[in-house]
Amino acid sequence: MCTMGSLRHFLLFTAAVIAVSSAVTAAHNITAILEGHPEYSQFNDYLSRTKLADEINTRTTVTVLVLTNGAFSSVTSKHPLSVIKNVLELHVLLDYWDGDKLHDISKGTTLSTTLYQTTGNAPGNLGFVNITDQKGGKVGFGSALPGSPLASQYTKSVKQIPFNISVIEINTPIVVPAVLNAPAPAASDYNLTGALEKAGCKTFASLLISSGVIKTFEKAADKGLTIFAPNDEAFKADSLPDLSKLSNADTVALLEYHAVAEYTPFGTLKTSKDPISTLAANGAGKFDFSTETSGDSVTLHTGVDSSRVASTVIDSTPLCIFTVDKVLLPAELFGNAPSPAPGPAPEISPAPAPESDAPSPSAEASAPSPLLSPPAPPTSSPGGAPADSPTADSENTTASKNSGAVNAPALLLLALLALSVYLS
Numbered sequence: 001m002c003t004m005g006s007l008r009h010f011l012l013f014t015a016a017v018i019a020v021s022s023a024v025t026a027a028h029n030i031t032a033i034l035e036g037h038p039e040y041s042q043f044n045d046y047l048s049r050t051k052l053a054d055e056i057n058t059r060t061t062v063t064v065l066v067l068t069n070g071a072f073s074s075v076t077s078k079h080p081l082s083v084i085k086n087v088l089e090l091h092v093l094l095d096y097w098d099g100d101k102l103h104d105i106s107k108g109t110t111l112s113t114t115l116y117q118t119t120g121n122a123p124g125n126l127g128f129v130n131i132t133d134q135k136g137g138k139v140g141f142g143s144a145l146p147g148s149p150l151a152s153q154y155t156k157s158v159k160q161i162p163f164n165i166s167v168i169e170i171n172t173p174i175v176v177p178a179v180l181n182a183p184a185p186a187a188s189d190y191n192l193t194g195a196l197e198k199a200g201c202k203t204f205a206s207l208l209i210s211s212g213v214i215k216t217f218e219k220a221a222d223k224g225l226t227i228f229a230p231n232d233e234a235f236k237a238d239s240l241p242d243l244s245k246l247s248n249a250d251t252v253a254l255l256e257y258h259a260v261a262e263y264t265p266f267g268t269l270k271t272s273k274d275p276i277s278t279l280a281a282n283g284a285g286k287f288d289f290s291t292e293t294s295g296d297s298v299t300l301h302t303g304v305d306s307s308r309v310a311s312t313v314i315d316s317t318p319l320c321i322f323t324v325d326k327v328l329l330p331a332e333l334f335g336n337a338p339s340p341a342p343g344p345a346p347e348i349s350p351a352p353a354p355e356s357d358a359p360s361p362s363a364e365a366s367a368p369s370p371l372l373s374p375p376a377p378p379t380s381s382p383g384g385a386p387a388d389s390p391t392a393d394s395e396n397t398t399a400s401k402n403s404g405a406v407n408a409p410a411l412l413l414l415a416l417l418a419l420s421v422y423l424s
Protein backbone atom coordinates (compact mmCIF):
# COMPACT_ATOMS: atom_id res chain seq x y z
CA MET A 1 0.00 0.00 0.00
CA CYS A 2 2.61 2.45 1.16
CA THR A 3 5.10 1.12 -1.36
CA MET A 4 2.53 1.42 -4.11
CA GLY A 5 1.85 4.98 -3.06
CA SER A 6 5.47 6.03 -3.13
CA LEU A 7 6.10 4.23 -6.39
CA ARG A 8 3.17 6.09 -7.83
CA HIS A 9 4.58 9.36 -6.52
CA PHE A 10 7.93 8.54 -7.98
CA LEU A 11 6.38 7.82 -11.37
CA LEU A 12 4.39 11.02 -11.27
CA PHE A 13 7.49 12.95 -10.31
CA THR A 14 9.43 11.40 -13.17
CA ALA A 15 6.58 12.25 -15.50
CA ALA A 16 6.61 15.82 -14.23
CA VAL A 17 10.32 16.14 -14.85
CA ILE A 18 9.91 14.81 -18.37
CA ALA A 19 6.98 17.13 -18.98
CA VAL A 20 8.96 20.13 -17.87
CA SER A 21 12.13 19.26 -19.72
CA SER A 22 10.35 18.42 -22.97
CA ALA A 23 8.36 21.65 -22.85
CA VAL A 24 11.41 23.65 -23.84
CA THR A 25 12.95 22.09 -26.90
CA ALA A 26 15.70 24.62 -27.55
CA ALA A 27 18.85 22.59 -28.00
CA HIS A 28 21.15 25.53 -28.62
CA ASN A 29 21.83 28.98 -27.26
CA ILE A 30 23.11 31.47 -29.83
CA THR A 31 24.06 33.95 -27.12
CA ALA A 32 26.31 31.41 -25.46
CA ILE A 33 27.77 30.28 -28.81
CA LEU A 34 28.78 33.83 -29.77
CA GLU A 35 29.96 34.75 -26.29
CA GLY A 36 33.20 32.91 -26.93
CA HIS A 37 33.88 35.19 -29.92
CA PRO A 38 34.48 38.81 -28.93
CA GLU A 39 34.79 39.74 -32.62
CA TYR A 40 31.01 39.19 -32.91
CA SER A 41 30.04 40.92 -29.66
CA GLN A 42 28.02 43.66 -31.39
CA PHE A 43 26.09 41.16 -33.44
CA ASN A 44 25.45 39.11 -30.31
CA ASP A 45 24.38 42.15 -28.33
CA TYR A 46 21.85 43.15 -30.98
CA LEU A 47 20.47 39.61 -31.19
CA SER A 48 19.65 39.93 -27.48
CA ARG A 49 18.34 43.49 -27.65
CA THR A 50 15.96 42.65 -30.50
CA LYS A 51 15.01 39.34 -28.79
CA LEU A 52 15.94 37.56 -32.00
CA ALA A 53 18.21 35.32 -29.90
CA ASP A 54 15.08 33.74 -28.38
CA GLU A 55 13.60 33.24 -31.83
CA ILE A 56 16.81 31.60 -33.07
CA ASN A 57 16.92 29.33 -30.03
CA THR A 58 13.41 28.03 -30.67
CA ARG A 59 14.26 27.06 -34.26
CA THR A 60 15.57 23.56 -34.75
CA THR A 61 17.07 24.11 -38.20
CA VAL A 62 18.75 27.44 -38.54
CA THR A 63 21.84 29.14 -39.92
CA VAL A 64 23.12 32.44 -38.56
CA LEU A 65 25.28 34.57 -40.86
CA VAL A 66 27.42 36.51 -38.40
CA LEU A 67 29.34 39.71 -39.00
CA THR A 68 32.38 40.98 -37.18
CA ASN A 69 32.02 44.17 -35.18
CA GLY A 70 33.78 46.08 -37.93
CA ALA A 71 31.50 44.78 -40.69
CA PHE A 72 28.32 45.19 -38.65
CA SER A 73 29.03 48.77 -37.60
CA SER A 74 27.96 50.05 -41.03
CA VAL A 75 24.43 48.96 -40.10
CA THR A 76 24.32 49.78 -36.40
CA SER A 77 25.81 53.25 -36.70
CA LYS A 78 23.18 54.55 -39.09
CA HIS A 79 19.86 52.91 -38.30
CA PRO A 80 17.28 52.61 -35.53
CA LEU A 81 16.77 49.37 -33.64
CA SER A 82 13.71 48.33 -35.65
CA VAL A 83 15.68 48.52 -38.91
CA ILE A 84 18.69 46.75 -37.37
CA LYS A 85 16.30 44.01 -36.34
CA ASN A 86 15.03 43.60 -39.90
CA VAL A 87 18.58 43.45 -41.23
CA LEU A 88 19.47 40.83 -38.61
CA GLU A 89 16.41 38.81 -39.64
CA LEU A 90 17.83 38.67 -43.16
CA HIS A 91 20.93 37.06 -41.65
CA VAL A 92 19.03 34.16 -40.09
CA LEU A 93 18.35 31.39 -42.62
CA LEU A 94 15.69 28.82 -41.85
CA ASP A 95 17.77 25.96 -43.13
CA TYR A 96 21.05 24.32 -42.22
CA TRP A 97 24.06 25.55 -44.19
CA ASP A 98 27.61 24.55 -43.35
CA GLY A 99 30.76 24.85 -45.42
CA ASP A 100 30.21 21.50 -47.14
CA LYS A 101 26.63 22.20 -48.07
CA LEU A 102 27.52 25.68 -49.36
CA HIS A 103 29.96 24.13 -51.81
CA ASP A 104 27.48 21.50 -52.88
CA ILE A 105 24.49 23.51 -54.07
CA SER A 106 22.67 21.84 -56.91
CA LYS A 107 23.05 23.98 -60.03
CA GLY A 108 25.31 26.25 -57.99
CA THR A 109 22.62 28.67 -56.88
CA THR A 110 19.61 28.63 -54.59
CA LEU A 111 17.31 30.78 -52.50
CA SER A 112 17.06 30.31 -48.75
CA THR A 113 14.17 31.52 -46.59
CA THR A 114 15.12 33.98 -43.85
CA LEU A 115 13.50 34.94 -40.58
CA TYR A 116 12.49 38.21 -42.22
CA GLN A 117 10.12 36.24 -44.45
CA THR A 118 8.20 35.07 -41.37
CA THR A 119 7.40 38.63 -40.28
CA GLY A 120 4.79 39.02 -42.98
CA ASN A 121 6.43 42.32 -44.01
CA ALA A 122 8.38 40.89 -46.90
CA PRO A 123 6.76 41.28 -50.31
CA GLY A 124 8.02 39.24 -53.24
CA ASN A 125 11.47 37.80 -52.77
CA LEU A 126 12.47 40.28 -50.08
CA GLY A 127 12.52 37.64 -47.35
CA PHE A 128 14.85 35.31 -49.25
CA VAL A 129 18.60 35.24 -49.65
CA ASN A 130 20.34 34.13 -52.82
CA ILE A 131 23.28 31.79 -52.17
CA THR A 132 25.52 31.20 -55.16
CA ASP A 133 28.59 29.02 -55.45
CA GLN A 134 30.91 31.31 -57.38
CA LYS A 135 34.01 30.61 -59.36
CA GLY A 136 37.21 29.93 -57.45
CA GLY A 137 35.45 28.25 -54.52
CA LYS A 138 33.83 31.44 -53.26
CA VAL A 139 30.25 31.49 -52.01
CA GLY A 140 28.29 34.71 -52.42
CA PHE A 141 25.20 35.87 -50.53
CA GLY A 142 22.78 38.60 -51.54
CA SER A 143 19.15 39.58 -51.47
CA ALA A 144 16.96 37.44 -53.70
CA LEU A 145 15.39 40.58 -55.13
CA PRO A 146 16.17 40.53 -58.86
CA GLY A 147 19.20 42.62 -59.70
CA SER A 148 20.68 42.56 -56.21
CA PRO A 149 24.45 42.08 -55.99
CA LEU A 150 25.92 38.97 -54.38
CA ALA A 151 28.16 41.23 -52.35
CA SER A 152 28.57 39.22 -49.16
CA GLN A 153 31.07 36.42 -49.17
CA TYR A 154 31.33 33.36 -46.95
CA THR A 155 34.54 33.65 -44.96
CA LYS A 156 34.50 30.84 -42.42
CA SER A 157 32.54 28.46 -40.25
CA VAL A 158 32.18 29.48 -36.62
CA LYS A 159 30.08 26.73 -35.00
CA GLN A 160 28.11 23.74 -36.22
CA ILE A 161 25.65 21.53 -34.39
CA PRO A 162 24.49 19.35 -37.29
CA PHE A 163 21.59 19.84 -38.37
CA ASN A 164 20.28 22.14 -35.67
CA ILE A 165 22.32 25.28 -35.90
CA SER A 166 25.15 26.52 -38.03
CA VAL A 167 26.95 29.79 -37.45
CA ILE A 168 29.02 31.04 -40.36
CA GLU A 169 30.77 34.32 -40.94
CA ILE A 170 30.21 36.52 -43.99
CA ASN A 171 32.42 39.51 -44.74
CA THR A 172 29.83 42.23 -45.23
CA PRO A 173 26.14 42.68 -44.36
CA ILE A 174 23.42 41.64 -46.77
CA VAL A 175 21.82 45.01 -47.33
CA VAL A 176 18.60 45.66 -49.17
CA PRO A 177 17.62 49.29 -49.71
CA ALA A 178 13.93 48.39 -49.28
CA VAL A 179 14.69 47.06 -45.78
CA LEU A 180 17.14 49.77 -44.73
CA ASN A 181 14.91 52.60 -45.89
CA ALA A 182 11.62 51.16 -44.69
CA PRO A 183 10.02 53.70 -42.38
CA ALA A 184 10.48 52.63 -38.79
CA PRO A 185 7.06 53.03 -37.21
CA ALA A 186 7.02 54.27 -33.65
CA ALA A 187 4.66 52.47 -31.31
CA SER A 188 2.64 55.67 -31.11
CA ASP A 189 2.03 55.47 -34.86
CA TYR A 190 -0.21 52.50 -34.29
CA ASN A 191 -3.90 52.93 -33.61
CA LEU A 192 -4.19 50.33 -30.83
CA THR A 193 -7.97 50.16 -30.68
CA GLY A 194 -8.19 50.15 -34.46
CA ALA A 195 -5.75 47.23 -34.65
CA LEU A 196 -7.62 45.36 -31.90
CA GLU A 197 -10.98 45.84 -33.60
CA LYS A 198 -9.60 44.62 -36.91
CA ALA A 199 -8.20 41.54 -35.15
CA GLY A 200 -11.63 40.54 -33.80
CA CYS A 201 -11.18 41.99 -30.31
CA LYS A 202 -13.92 44.64 -30.37
CA THR A 203 -15.19 43.94 -26.84
CA PHE A 204 -11.70 44.21 -25.37
CA ALA A 205 -11.07 47.44 -27.32
CA SER A 206 -14.29 49.03 -26.10
CA LEU A 207 -13.53 48.06 -22.49
CA LEU A 208 -10.09 49.66 -22.82
CA ILE A 209 -11.72 52.88 -24.01
CA SER A 210 -14.57 52.98 -21.48
CA SER A 211 -12.22 52.25 -18.55
CA GLY A 212 -9.53 54.67 -19.72
CA VAL A 213 -6.94 51.87 -19.62
CA ILE A 214 -6.18 52.57 -23.27
CA LYS A 215 -4.32 55.68 -22.09
CA THR A 216 -2.11 53.56 -19.82
CA PHE A 217 -1.36 51.27 -22.76
CA GLU A 218 -0.57 54.16 -25.10
CA LYS A 219 1.76 55.70 -22.56
CA ALA A 220 3.60 52.41 -22.05
CA ALA A 221 3.78 51.52 -25.76
CA ASP A 222 6.88 53.52 -26.68
CA LYS A 223 8.97 51.93 -23.95
CA GLY A 224 7.89 48.38 -24.65
CA LEU A 225 4.43 46.83 -24.44
CA THR A 226 2.90 43.46 -25.13
CA ILE A 227 -0.88 43.11 -25.15
CA PHE A 228 -2.73 39.81 -24.84
CA ALA A 229 -6.13 40.65 -26.29
CA PRO A 230 -8.98 38.18 -25.72
CA ASN A 231 -11.05 37.81 -28.88
CA ASP A 232 -14.77 38.55 -28.92
CA GLU A 233 -15.64 34.86 -28.53
CA ALA A 234 -13.69 34.79 -25.25
CA PHE A 235 -16.08 37.35 -23.75
CA LYS A 236 -19.06 35.14 -24.63
CA ALA A 237 -17.71 32.01 -22.91
CA ASP A 238 -20.16 30.41 -20.45
CA SER A 239 -17.38 29.86 -17.94
CA LEU A 240 -16.58 33.57 -17.76
CA PRO A 241 -17.55 35.20 -14.44
CA ASP A 242 -19.89 38.18 -14.70
CA LEU A 243 -17.43 40.97 -15.37
CA SER A 244 -20.10 43.67 -15.02
CA LYS A 245 -20.08 42.95 -11.26
CA LEU A 246 -16.48 44.12 -10.94
CA SER A 247 -15.76 47.48 -9.34
CA ASN A 248 -14.12 50.10 -11.53
CA ALA A 249 -10.76 49.50 -9.87
CA ASP A 250 -11.04 45.74 -10.42
CA THR A 251 -12.01 46.25 -14.06
CA VAL A 252 -8.90 48.37 -14.53
CA ALA A 253 -6.78 45.67 -12.85
CA LEU A 254 -8.37 42.97 -15.03
CA LEU A 255 -7.61 44.90 -18.23
CA GLU A 256 -4.09 45.82 -17.13
CA TYR A 257 -3.54 42.14 -16.39
CA HIS A 258 -3.70 41.65 -20.17
CA ALA A 259 -0.53 43.62 -20.85
CA VAL A 260 3.16 43.41 -20.02
CA ALA A 261 5.45 46.45 -19.94
CA GLU A 262 8.03 44.85 -22.16
CA TYR A 263 8.46 43.92 -25.79
CA THR A 264 7.84 40.15 -25.65
CA PRO A 265 7.63 38.62 -29.12
CA PHE A 266 6.44 35.07 -29.65
CA GLY A 267 9.92 33.52 -29.61
CA THR A 268 10.52 35.10 -26.21
CA LEU A 269 7.19 33.84 -24.87
CA LYS A 270 8.12 30.36 -26.05
CA THR A 271 11.37 30.36 -24.12
CA SER A 272 10.35 32.22 -20.98
CA LYS A 273 10.62 30.16 -17.83
CA ASP A 274 9.78 32.62 -15.08
CA PRO A 275 6.31 33.99 -14.32
CA ILE A 276 5.60 37.14 -16.33
CA SER A 277 4.56 40.23 -14.42
CA THR A 278 1.74 42.33 -15.91
CA LEU A 279 0.83 46.01 -15.83
CA ALA A 280 -1.69 45.23 -13.07
CA ALA A 281 1.10 44.26 -10.69
CA ASN A 282 1.40 46.74 -7.88
CA GLY A 283 1.39 46.60 -4.10
CA ALA A 284 -1.92 44.73 -4.15
CA GLY A 285 -0.72 41.46 -5.60
CA LYS A 286 1.60 39.74 -8.03
CA PHE A 287 -0.75 39.77 -11.01
CA ASP A 288 1.54 37.52 -13.01
CA PHE A 289 1.04 34.46 -15.19
CA SER A 290 3.20 31.59 -16.34
CA THR A 291 3.69 30.21 -19.83
CA GLU A 292 3.75 26.69 -21.17
CA THR A 293 5.13 25.81 -24.58
CA SER A 294 4.13 22.76 -26.55
CA GLY A 295 5.41 22.55 -30.10
CA ASP A 296 4.44 25.81 -31.74
CA SER A 297 1.79 26.71 -29.23
CA VAL A 298 2.02 28.80 -26.08
CA THR A 299 -0.52 28.64 -23.25
CA LEU A 300 -0.77 31.21 -20.49
CA HIS A 301 -1.68 29.95 -17.01
CA THR A 302 -3.05 32.52 -14.58
CA GLY A 303 -3.59 30.11 -11.70
CA VAL A 304 -7.35 30.37 -12.32
CA ASP A 305 -7.63 29.59 -16.01
CA SER A 306 -5.53 28.93 -19.09
CA SER A 307 -5.57 30.67 -22.42
CA ARG A 308 -3.86 29.91 -25.68
CA VAL A 309 -2.00 32.57 -27.66
CA ALA A 310 -3.95 32.44 -30.91
CA SER A 311 -2.35 34.91 -33.28
CA THR A 312 0.06 37.80 -33.65
CA VAL A 313 -1.60 41.09 -34.54
CA ILE A 314 1.45 43.36 -34.34
CA ASP A 315 5.10 42.47 -33.76
CA SER A 316 7.06 45.64 -34.21
CA THR A 317 9.72 46.57 -31.67
CA PRO A 318 8.82 47.75 -29.05
CA LEU A 319 5.14 46.80 -29.46
CA CYS A 320 3.55 43.36 -29.62
CA ILE A 321 -0.13 42.49 -29.74
CA PHE A 322 -1.36 38.91 -29.55
CA THR A 323 -4.88 37.56 -29.46
CA VAL A 324 -5.72 34.96 -26.81
CA ASP A 325 -8.70 32.66 -26.82
CA LYS A 326 -9.83 33.22 -23.21
CA VAL A 327 -10.10 36.20 -20.90
CA LEU A 328 -7.14 36.02 -18.50
CA LEU A 329 -8.48 35.78 -14.96
CA PRO A 330 -5.94 36.88 -12.33
CA ALA A 331 -5.91 34.89 -9.09
CA GLU A 332 -5.97 38.18 -7.17
CA LEU A 333 -9.49 38.85 -8.46
CA PHE A 334 -10.88 35.41 -9.23
CA GLY A 335 -8.93 33.16 -6.88
CA ASN A 336 -12.14 31.69 -5.50
CA ALA A 337 -13.57 30.85 -8.88
CA PRO A 338 -15.39 27.51 -9.01
CA SER A 339 -12.82 25.60 -11.07
CA PRO A 340 -9.32 26.76 -10.30
CA ALA A 341 -6.63 25.29 -12.47
CA PRO A 342 -4.41 22.78 -10.74
CA GLY A 343 -1.37 24.47 -9.28
CA PRO A 344 1.90 22.70 -8.74
CA ALA A 345 0.94 19.62 -6.77
CA PRO A 346 2.64 19.64 -3.38
CA GLU A 347 2.94 15.86 -3.32
CA ILE A 348 5.26 15.80 -6.34
CA SER A 349 7.25 18.94 -5.88
CA PRO A 350 10.46 17.64 -4.40
CA ALA A 351 13.68 19.35 -3.49
CA PRO A 352 15.08 22.28 -5.44
CA ALA A 353 13.36 21.87 -8.78
CA PRO A 354 14.14 25.17 -10.46
CA GLU A 355 11.26 24.74 -12.90
CA SER A 356 8.71 24.13 -10.16
CA ASP A 357 6.72 27.07 -11.48
CA ALA A 358 5.98 25.18 -14.61
CA PRO A 359 2.61 23.50 -14.71
CA SER A 360 2.85 20.03 -13.32
CA PRO A 361 0.79 17.12 -14.50
CA SER A 362 -0.97 16.77 -11.17
CA ALA A 363 -4.20 16.00 -12.94
CA GLU A 364 -3.38 12.76 -14.64
CA ALA A 365 -6.29 12.96 -17.00
CA SER A 366 -5.57 16.38 -18.41
CA ALA A 367 -1.81 16.44 -18.43
CA PRO A 368 -0.96 14.28 -21.41
CA SER A 369 -3.14 15.99 -23.97
CA PRO A 370 -1.18 19.19 -24.54
CA LEU A 371 2.06 17.31 -24.60
CA LEU A 372 0.92 14.62 -26.93
CA SER A 373 -0.75 16.85 -29.42
CA PRO A 374 1.65 17.15 -32.32
CA PRO A 375 3.24 20.51 -32.99
CA ALA A 376 0.89 22.73 -34.90
CA PRO A 377 1.71 23.09 -38.58
CA PRO A 378 3.94 26.07 -39.24
CA THR A 379 1.21 27.96 -41.06
CA SER A 380 -0.88 28.28 -37.91
CA SER A 381 2.05 29.55 -35.88
CA PRO A 382 1.34 32.85 -34.19
CA GLY A 383 5.00 33.59 -34.71
CA GLY A 384 4.35 34.93 -38.14
CA ALA A 385 2.98 34.39 -41.58
CA PRO A 386 4.42 31.65 -43.75
CA ALA A 387 6.67 30.29 -41.05
CA ASP A 388 8.99 27.73 -42.50
CA SER A 389 7.96 27.86 -46.12
CA PRO A 390 10.76 25.79 -47.52
CA THR A 391 12.61 26.74 -50.62
CA ALA A 392 12.83 24.23 -53.39
CA ASP A 393 16.26 23.26 -52.21
CA SER A 394 15.35 22.71 -48.58
CA GLU A 395 12.28 20.57 -49.19
CA ASN A 396 14.07 17.27 -48.90
CA THR A 397 16.49 18.31 -46.23
CA THR A 398 16.42 18.65 -42.52
CA ALA A 399 13.79 21.37 -42.42
CA SER A 400 11.01 18.91 -43.09
CA LYS A 401 12.35 16.30 -40.70
CA ASN A 402 11.35 18.24 -37.63
CA SER A 403 7.64 18.22 -38.25
CA GLY A 404 7.40 14.46 -38.42
CA ALA A 405 9.60 13.73 -35.45
CA VAL A 406 8.06 11.39 -32.92
CA ASN A 407 7.84 13.05 -29.54
CA ALA A 408 9.66 10.40 -27.53
CA PRO A 409 9.46 12.19 -24.15
CA ALA A 410 5.70 12.52 -24.62
CA LEU A 411 5.32 8.80 -25.27
CA LEU A 412 7.37 7.97 -22.20
CA LEU A 413 5.30 10.42 -20.22
CA LEU A 414 2.11 8.72 -21.34
CA ALA A 415 3.48 5.32 -20.36
CA LEU A 416 4.47 6.57 -16.90
CA LEU A 417 1.11 8.21 -16.34
CA ALA A 418 -0.71 5.07 -17.45
CA LEU A 419 1.39 3.00 -15.07
CA SER A 420 0.76 5.35 -12.17
CA VAL A 421 -2.98 5.32 -12.83
CA TYR A 422 -2.87 1.52 -12.97
CA LEU A 423 -1.03 1.36 -9.63
CA SER A 424 -3.40 3.74 -7.85
Ligand SMILES: *[C@@H]1O[C@H](CO)[C@@H](O)[C@H](O)[C@H]1NC(C)=O
Nearest residue numbers: 025026027060161162163164
Ligand atom coordinates in the same frame (compact mmCIF):
# COMPACT_ATOMS: atom_id res chain seq x y z
C1 LIG B 1 19.18 18.80 -32.28
O1 LIG B 1 17.92 19.21 -31.80
C2 LIG B 1 17.10 18.14 -31.36
C3 LIG B 1 15.74 18.66 -31.03
O2 LIG B 1 15.78 19.85 -30.31
C4 LIG B 1 17.78 17.48 -30.17
O3 LIG B 1 17.00 16.39 -29.73
C5 LIG B 1 19.16 16.98 -30.60
O4 LIG B 1 19.83 16.43 -29.48
C6 LIG B 1 19.97 18.11 -31.18
N1 LIG B 1 21.21 17.61 -31.72
C7 LIG B 1 22.38 17.96 -31.22
C8 LIG B 1 23.56 17.37 -31.91
O5 LIG B 1 22.49 18.72 -30.28
Ligand SMILES: *[C@@H]1O[C@H](CO)[C@@H](O)[C@H](O)[C@H]1NC(C)=O
Nearest residue numbers: 029030031032033035057271
Ligand atom coordinates in the same frame (compact mmCIF):
# COMPACT_ATOMS: atom_id res chain seq x y z
C1 LIG C 1 21.99 31.52 -23.09
O1 LIG C 1 23.29 31.88 -22.75
C2 LIG C 1 23.39 33.13 -22.08
C3 LIG C 1 24.86 33.48 -21.92
O2 LIG C 1 25.60 32.35 -21.52
C4 LIG C 1 22.66 33.04 -20.75
O3 LIG C 1 22.72 34.26 -20.07
C5 LIG C 1 21.20 32.69 -21.03
O4 LIG C 1 20.49 32.52 -19.83
C6 LIG C 1 21.10 31.43 -21.86
N1 LIG C 1 19.73 31.23 -22.28
C7 LIG C 1 19.05 30.11 -22.03
C8 LIG C 1 17.65 30.05 -22.53
O5 LIG C 1 19.55 29.18 -21.44
Ligand SMILES: *[C@@H]1O[C@H](CO)[C@@H](O)[C@H](O)[C@H]1NC(C)=O
Nearest residue numbers: 109110111130131132147148
Ligand atom coordinates in the same frame (compact mmCIF):
# COMPACT_ATOMS: atom_id res chain seq x y z
C1 LIG D 1 21.13 34.36 -57.65
O1 LIG D 1 21.70 35.51 -58.20
C2 LIG D 1 22.43 35.29 -59.41
C3 LIG D 1 23.10 36.59 -59.82
O2 LIG D 1 22.16 37.61 -59.85
C4 LIG D 1 21.48 34.77 -60.49
O3 LIG D 1 22.19 34.50 -61.66
C5 LIG D 1 20.83 33.50 -59.97
O4 LIG D 1 19.89 33.04 -60.90
C6 LIG D 1 20.17 33.73 -58.64
N1 LIG D 1 19.71 32.45 -58.11
C7 LIG D 1 18.43 32.13 -57.97
C8 LIG D 1 18.15 30.76 -57.43
O5 LIG D 1 17.53 32.91 -58.23
Ligand SMILES: *[C@@H]1O[C@H](CO)[C@@H](O)[C@H](O)[C@H]1NC(C)=O
Nearest residue numbers: 190191192193194195197198
Ligand atom coordinates in the same frame (compact mmCIF):
# COMPACT_ATOMS: atom_id res chain seq x y z
C1 LIG E 1 -8.52 54.30 -34.47
O1 LIG E 1 -9.34 53.33 -35.10
C2 LIG E 1 -10.72 53.43 -34.70
C3 LIG E 1 -11.44 52.25 -35.31
O2 LIG E 1 -11.03 51.96 -36.59
C4 LIG E 1 -11.27 54.76 -35.19
O3 LIG E 1 -12.62 54.87 -34.80
C5 LIG E 1 -10.45 55.89 -34.54
O4 LIG E 1 -10.89 57.13 -35.02
C6 LIG E 1 -8.96 55.70 -34.85
N1 LIG E 1 -8.20 56.68 -34.07
C7 LIG E 1 -7.30 57.46 -34.62
C8 LIG E 1 -6.60 58.38 -33.71
O5 LIG E 1 -7.04 57.42 -35.82
Ligand SMILES: *[C@@H]1O[C@H](CO)[C@@H](O)[C@H](O)[C@H]1NC(C)=O
Nearest residue numbers: 106391392393394395396397
Ligand atom coordinates in the same frame (compact mmCIF):
# COMPACT_ATOMS: atom_id res chain seq x y z
C1 LIG F 1 12.54 15.20 -52.97
O1 LIG F 1 12.63 13.80 -52.90
C2 LIG F 1 11.77 13.14 -53.82
C3 LIG F 1 11.84 11.64 -53.57
O2 LIG F 1 12.98 11.29 -52.85
C4 LIG F 1 12.21 13.51 -55.24
O3 LIG F 1 11.34 12.87 -56.21
C5 LIG F 1 12.11 15.00 -55.42
O4 LIG F 1 12.58 15.40 -56.69
C6 LIG F 1 12.93 15.69 -54.36
N1 LIG F 1 12.69 17.14 -54.42
C7 LIG F 1 13.69 18.03 -54.40
C8 LIG F 1 13.28 19.45 -54.47
O5 LIG F 1 14.86 17.70 -54.32
